[in-house]
Amino acid sequence: MEGRVALVTGAARGQGRSHAIALARAGLDVAVCDLAGPLATVPYPLGTAEELAETVGLVEAEGRRCVSAVLDVRDGAALAELVARTVATLGRLDTLVANAGVISYGAAWELSDAQWDEVVGVNLTGVWRSCRAAVPAMLAGGEGGAIVIVTSTAALKGLGRMAHYAAAKHGCIGLARSLALELAPHRIRVNCVAPGGVRTPMGTSTQMQEAMEADPDLARTLTAALPVDLVEPADVSAAVVWLCSDAARHVTGAVLPVDAGTLLR
Numbered sequence: 397m398e399g400r401v402a403l404v405t406g407a408a409r410g411q412g413r414s415h416a417i418a419l420a421r422a423g424l425d426v427a428v429c430d431l432a433g434p435l436a437t438v439p440y441p442l443g444t445a446e447e448l449a450e451t452v453g454l455v456e457a458e459g460r461r462c463v464s465a466v467l468d469v470r471d472g473a474a475l476a477e478l479v480a481r482t483v484a485t486l487g488r489l490d491t492l493v494a495n496a497g498v499i500s501y502g503a504a505w506e507l508s509d510a511q512w513d514e515v516v517g518v519n520l521t522g523v524w525r526s527c528r529a530a531v532p533a534m535l536a537g538g539e540g541g542a543i544v545i546v547t548s549t550a551a552l553k554g555l556g557r558m559a560h561y562a563a564a565k566h567g568c569i570g571l572a573r574s575l576a577l578e579l580a581p582h583r584i585r586v587n588c589v590a591p592g593g594v595r596t597p598m599g600t601s602t603q604m605q606e607a608m609e610a611d612p613d614l615a616r617t618l619t620a621a622l623p624v625d626l627v628e629p630a631d632v633s634a635a636v637v638w639l640c641s642d643a644a645r646h647v648t649g650a651v652l653p654v655d656a657g658t659l660l661r
């Protein structure tokens with residue numbers, strides 16, 4: 397994939413950082429962004445500006461160029477500025493990995509407006525705004541492209557204490573399938589990965605542990621079938637890189653679980 401350029405959101409740490417490094421290793425220059433700050437209703441710390449700078453260094457250590465921005469994926473103007481700077485600096489944009497996401501916990505009828513708005517705002521509206529910012533540059537490049545939206549097993553089944561998260565992730569699949577139809581004539585493919593529990597600060601937070609302890613049914617439905625506790629970020633990155641590559645040139649509108657069999661339960 398030498399010569400192509402990717403944008404990865406939520407790349408300060410966790411899966412986003414892993415995807416940025418894996419795409420760099422596959423030959424792409426990469427633009428990365430992250431909120432790099434807290435959100436009022438998200439009960440665990442989010443990425444930092446220092447971590448985002450480390451990601452830039454790790455991409456550059458793969459011999460690729462990297463541009464970065466501290467931004468909120470709910471901010472369409474900031475995304476448009478980053479896309480313009482990416483095209484000006486790296487020459488084009490072929491690939492978007494819409495990865496930024498957050499979670500909070502509570503029964504559906506007890507969630508606050510602020511909890512709902514932040515989770516749906518980042519995980520669904522932020523994904524749409526990321527696509528809206530990237531697609532015109534991809535169309536202008538005229539050589540097709542790939543979008544991968546990072547959803548979750550929560551995009552394919554209901555989960556107690558996470559209704560807002562599940563609703564947003566289900567919504568991402570509707571967005572991806574619709575975009576896949578709209579962009580197919582331009583050879584731009586749109587797919588989703590659906591990770592199970594992943595070993596990142598989101599996946600291992602004490603609040604996630606507490607939610608599972610409080611709800612044995614939730615714990616059961618989040619348990620892998622394969623004999624592992626969690627999926628590693630690199631396992632999700634392998635699927636992301638494949639979906640972005642020409643090896644998947646006839647794959648669009650798909651939802652690929654990387655969940656160690658969690659969905660089997």
Ligand SMILES: NC(=O)c1ccc[n+]([C@@H]2O[C@H](COP(=O)([O-])OP(=O)(O)OC[C@H]3O[C@@H](n4cnc5c(N)ncnc54)[C@H](O)[C@@H]3O)[C@@H](O)[C@H]2O)c1
Nearest residue numbers: 406410411431442443468469496497548593594596598599
């Ligand atoms: N960890 C899991 O168990 C798991 C499972 C399935 C799906 N996912 C999804 O995978 C994706 C990556 O999560 P992760 O596990 O790496 O979590 P993480 O919390 O380690 O990383 C998420 C990154 O996104 C950033 N971010 C959050 N809100 C943002 C915003 N509004 N704008 C820009 N950046 C923002 C955070 O600062 C952080 O650096 C998310 O979409 C998440 O919903 C995670």
